[in-house]
Amino acid sequence: MDLSRVLAAVDFSSPARSAFDYALALAKRHGAELVVVQAVPPEQPFNREGRERFALKTSLGRRAEEAQVEFTYRVQHGDPAEIILLHAQSIRPDVIVIGSHQRRGLDRWRVGSVSERVVAQASVPVLAVPARLRPAATGDFRHVAVAVDPMAASDAAVEHALQVASDTTERITLLHAVPGFESGVPPHFYGYGVAEYQSQLVRDARRAMQLAVPVKRESRPAIYTRVLRGETAPEFSRVLESIGADLLVVGVPRRGIVARALFGTTAARLLRAIDVPVLAIPGIGKRIGREENVSLPRAA
Numbered sequence: 001m002d003l004s005r006v007l008a009a010v011d012f013s014s015p016a017r018s019a020f021d022y023a024l025a026l027a028k029r030h031g032a033e034l035v036v037v038q039a040v041p042p043e044q045p046f047n048r049e050g051r052e053r054f055a056l057k058t059s060l061g062r063r064a065e066e067a068q069v070e071f072t073y074r075v076q077h078g079d080p081a082e083i084i085l086l087h088a089q090s091i092r093p094d095v096i097v098i099g100s101h102q103r104r105g106l107d108r109w110r111v112g113s114v115s116e117r118v119v120a121q122a123s124v125p126v127l128a129v130p131a132r133l134r135p136a137a138t139g140d141f142r143h144v145a146v147a148v149d150p151m152a153a154s155d156a157a158v159e160h161a162l163q164v165a166s167d168t169t170e171r172i173t174l175l176h177a178v179p180g181f182e183s184g185v186p187p188h189f190y191g192y193g194v195a196e197y198q199s200q201l202v203r204d205a206r207r208a209m210q211l212a213v214p215v216k217r218e219s220r221p222a223i224y225t226r227v228l229r230g231e232t233a234p235e236f237s238r239v240l241e242s243i244g245a246d247l248l249v250v251g252v253p254r255r256g257i258v259a260r261a262l263f264g265t266t267a268a269r270l271l272r273a274i275d276v277p278v279l280a281i282p283g284i285g286k287r288i289g290r291e292e293n294v295s296l297p298r299a300a
Helices: 014-030 050-066 080-091 105-111 114-121 154-164 187-192 194-211 232-243 257-263 266-273
Strands: 005-009 033-040 071-077 095-100 126-130 143-147 171-178 222-229 247-252 278-282
Touching: 005 014, 005 080, 014 033, 014 050, 014 095, 014 126, 033 050, 033 080, 050 071, 071 080, 080 095, 080 114, 095 114, 114 126, 114 266, 143 154, 143 232, 143 266, 154 171, 154 247, 154 278, 171 194, 171 232, 194 222, 222 232, 232 266, 247 266, 266 278
Parallel strands: 005 033, 005 095, 033 071, 095 126, 143 171, 143 247, 171 222, 247 278
Antiparallel strands: 126 278
């Protein structure tokens, strides 16, 4: 994936430091310009923490200079998510890098999730980075996982996973979760076809994941498929840790504001649940399906 401009959102938090680390590594690897934006919340006077912002700008600029990365720093007063999206529309970056606080429950609704709002509304890919992670010096990803949903924007997610893959990427794993009926369905109900229905979902998911991979592709890392049974976020969290993935690519279907508010998105739920960076790809919600087919190994 060729990058010419990377937009990184920063503040004084730990997630923002992790996000800058990733943004700097990506910019250095691709020879891209790094634009850093910091938003001063609207309820805070603009001059407050001015010295701290100057010190942060100086520190980040020094690191960019040492990495020989072209660096621009911008500060603007306003809602953080809106400021990030405004700059993305203005400078047209190839990717936005943002830290994820992974807030849950009432704290998420009270404080708001800037990363979730940016992921839901951005027109370019967004890399959301959990707080405690640090990137490899080269910015490479060795094991890329992809959340595949036959009814969502998975085509774009798989394509971007193949673009992200570099000569150091060893493996790509396609993941899909089907409902886990066992825990909530009385055993005698299985005579009415619940078990067979779930088995059919699993078969359909495996076929859809095979159809999601283009026959002609330049990168050649090993590609595996894995179908999970249960709730998406906790199952993905468990499996990503077990397989040692260092990036999850997920498509973000285009939904209306009301639908997002009521139901959220798979990407938003994953942002709160998993501890690896998430590359969210804006999509149009198209169904997977190609005439070409390929045979892929199934991970155990």
